[in-house]
Amino acid sequence: MNTYKSRNEVPENEKWNLNDIYPSLEKWEEDYRHIEQIAEKLKEYDGHITDGSSLFQYLEQKEKLSYLFNKLYAYAMLKTDEDTRVTESQSYVDRAKQLSVKISSSTSFFMPYLLSLAEDTLKGYVAEEKGLKYFEEDLLESFRYKPHVLNKDKEEVLSHLGEALSAPSHTFGMINNADIKFGEVTGEDGDRVELTRGMYAKIMEDEDRSKRKEAYKAYYQPYVQLKNSIASTLSAAIKNNVTMAKIRNYPSALEKGLFGDKVPKEVYENLIETTKNNIGPMHQYIRIRKDKLGLEELRQYDMNVPLVKGVKPVITYEEAYETMCKALSPLGEDYISTLKEFKTLRYIDVRETPGKRSGAYNLGIYGVHPYILLNHRDDLDSLFTLAHECGHGVHSKLSSQHQPQITARYSIFVAEVASTVNEVLLINYLLNNEKDEEVRKHLLNHFIDQFKGTFFTQVMFAEFEMRTHEMAEKGQPLNADVFNQIYERLFREYNGNEIIFDEEVKYGWSRIPHFYRPFYVYKYATGFASAIHLATKILEGDKETLNSYLEFLKSGSSDYPLELLKKTGVDLTTPYPIENSLKEFRELVEEFGEL
Structure with missing residues (x-):
């Protein structure tokens, strides 16, 4: 494998060509100034959209601005990602972010304005200005949110609360990324080294079981120590979400989470139910894992070690x-x-x-x-x-x-x-x-583990979110003990009884950032x-x-x-696609067991 000491050593044909976005930084600066001008112009439409023609002009300008801004931001981001240590690139990203705030403030009047129109008025505008045909579906899609948008004053109050409502997520991010220290473990040459997340993932695949156990204990220790603080941030995030769903007139927090994609809650419930009805092969795989590793007791830190040793093909x-x-x-x-x-x-x-x-x-x-x-x-x-x-x-x-x-x-x-x-x-x-x-x-093992991580674990997380939000909606308390109980019960249901529980298992909920972006996994x-x-x-x-x-x-x-998926023959409102993929999983596990 080639290891490069600097970007200059990498052959040109293995580096992306950002000139396709901007041939020079002057062009970037030019667009920056142009976007600022358009944003100023858009502000002037506040209170002056009175017919189809002015509505069309506003939307046309706004689309042009989106096109330019996406290019501008993408260039700054890609440039920064080439080498995150370069402060000049970072300053371009910072400037693009500042520009984004300007754009938001220039266009914030539009949504309340649009939803203040009667639907017939809007349709009248579309009829009189043929250019609006292009925007029609988007405009009417916004009307879908009308029952959930409040009057202008209340919306303004909510917009001021934005930062406060995102505090639990922000606090967890700080705890998880900045404050948590995992302590020391034994390094490759026997020295004590500071455990990092990247290292943890690697050690969990190490054949030395004592190393895995040591890293596992060290990794979970800060989460267990901070269980009450993290439970408090998670509980606040869930309650905020439930409160916002009520304020915005959604039947439940789950339905608020699914509204944007127009997904009925039955699809979510069907995913969980169908998975649990077909959980047998997952339990069987964990039994195979225990046998293959030759263990009296299978533990959580034995779940990621490859079952086929010594297979590391080099693929250029x-x-x-x-x-x-x-x-x-x-x-x-x-x-x-x-x-x-x-x-x-x-x-x-x-x-x-x-x-x-x-x-x-x-x-x-x-x-x-x-x-x-x-x-x-x-x-x-x-x-x-x-x-x-x-x-x-x-x-x-x-x-x-x-x-x-x-x-x-x-x-x-x-x-x-x-x-x-x-x-x-x-x-x-x-x-x-x-x-x-x-x-x-090795290939089968790789795919089964991927199936386990991308499918079963995410369904388990989805059920955890659903259960905890339901409790908040009923006014039931949410704290570290409650989270532990729910998580432990779900972990047993999805993984079976072969795994001997270490104390740490039930704290799995405390380290998942996705729980702060509800109903996503x-x-x-x-x-x-x-x-x-x-x-x-x-x-x-x-x-x-x-x-x-x-x-x-x-x-x-x-x-x-x-609807897009239905056109391909996948209808997620029925159990069939989920059952079909779980059948595939069963066959993979059976083949792996026979080998």
């Missing part, structure tokens, strides 16, 4: 790209030629270098193209990450090509579908082409299940599914997420 970036293109060939020639463009036209930043942002992501920029950040390490995980992010990338590219700006961005609800379809096609290709039994076992599970369902059909050679899936990738947000 070139090989990974080639393998990915072969694996995704069932998606057709157009899909593959789009993928090849990503590499030759330098949409991807490949290598890990000092100061570069960790992890991986895809960022679609309308009117330009997607950019993908990787930290490629020439291993199996990196191959999967490449396929995953390229799934998002092609989804962004096709939606931008086939949709106008207003509907080009897809919602998070459908985002994970495109990335996971790629991963399923990849694992299938690798299993079909791998002769080495040990590598096959279930989307990982529905996206994953939808993707398994689609990939299975595509691999069976179902042409209709393939064609409807490729159409789905071009659809952006031209319809609500559930």
Whole structure:
């Protein structure tokens, strides 16, 4: 594996080309000034939108501003992520953020104005100004929120409370990222070293069980010590959410959380119920894990260690790209030629270098193209990450090509579908082409663990959120003991009775940042299940599914997420797609057990 001491050492063709956004910083500055001017202009519309023509002019200007601002912000962010230590890049991000505040304040009058109109008046404006046809669906979508928007004075009061309401989330972020210290553990050469999150994930895969146990205890210790403070922030976040749902006239906090995507609460409940009705193979996998590790007692810190030892295939970036293109060939020639463009036209930043942002992501920029950040390490995980992010990338590219700006961005609800379809096609290709039994076992183990993390764990989290919000709605107390009881009960239901409980297990709730963004994690599970369902059909050679899936990738947000998925044959209002993907999980576990 290549390790680079600086970004300059990385070959040009493995670095993204930001000139496609701005050929020079002067152009960036030019757009900055232009956006400021448009924002000032938009402010002048306050109180002066009186007919279809003025409404159209406002919306047209605002869309132009969005287009320019997205480019401007994306450039600053991508530049910063190349090397987060460079203060000049950081200053561009700071300036873009300040500009965003200016834009918000210039346009804050519009939503209350729009919702003060009678629906007939708005329809009259659309009829008199044909340019408004383009914005019509968006305008009427805003009307869906009308029952949940208060009068101008009350809305203003709520806008002032924004910062106070986000305090629990902010406090948890500070505790979790800035204040928590995990103490010391034994390092590779026997010295005591400070435990970090990144190190913890690595040690949990270490074959030395005493090291895993030591890291596990050290990792949870600060959470257990701070249990009452963290319970207080989580309880406040839940109660704030419940209160806001009441103030805004939603039947429940859950329904408020699902409203934006127009998802009925039955979809959420069905996900949990169907998963629990089919939980057997998950328990079976944990029994296999216990047997394979040869343990008298299986514990939480034994859950991440790979079951197949000594399999670490080296896969260069070139090989990974080639393998990915072969694996995704069932998606057709157009899909593959789009993928090849990503590499030759330098949409991807490949290598890990000092100061570069960790992890991986895809960022679609309308009117330009997607950019993908990787930290490629020439291993199996990196191959999967490449396929995953390229799934998002092609989804962004096709939606931008086939949709106008207003509907080009897809919602998070459908985002994970495109990335996971790629991963399923990849694992299938690798299993079909791998002769080495040990590598096959390793691949199956990798996919089962991914299924466990992306699907079962997220459903368990989703149920935890639902139960705790229901308690708050009934006025029941929420504290560390209550959270412990709920989390422990759910953990046992989802993972079975093979795991011996250490005291730390029930504190799992205390370290999950997603709980401060309520009713969000279930989307990982529905996206994953939808993707398994689609990939299975595509691999069976179902042409209709393939064609409807490729159409789905071009659809952006031209319809609500559930409707877009229905067009591909995935109906999440029924148990079928969830049952189908759980059947796939059962088959994986059975095959792994036989091997």
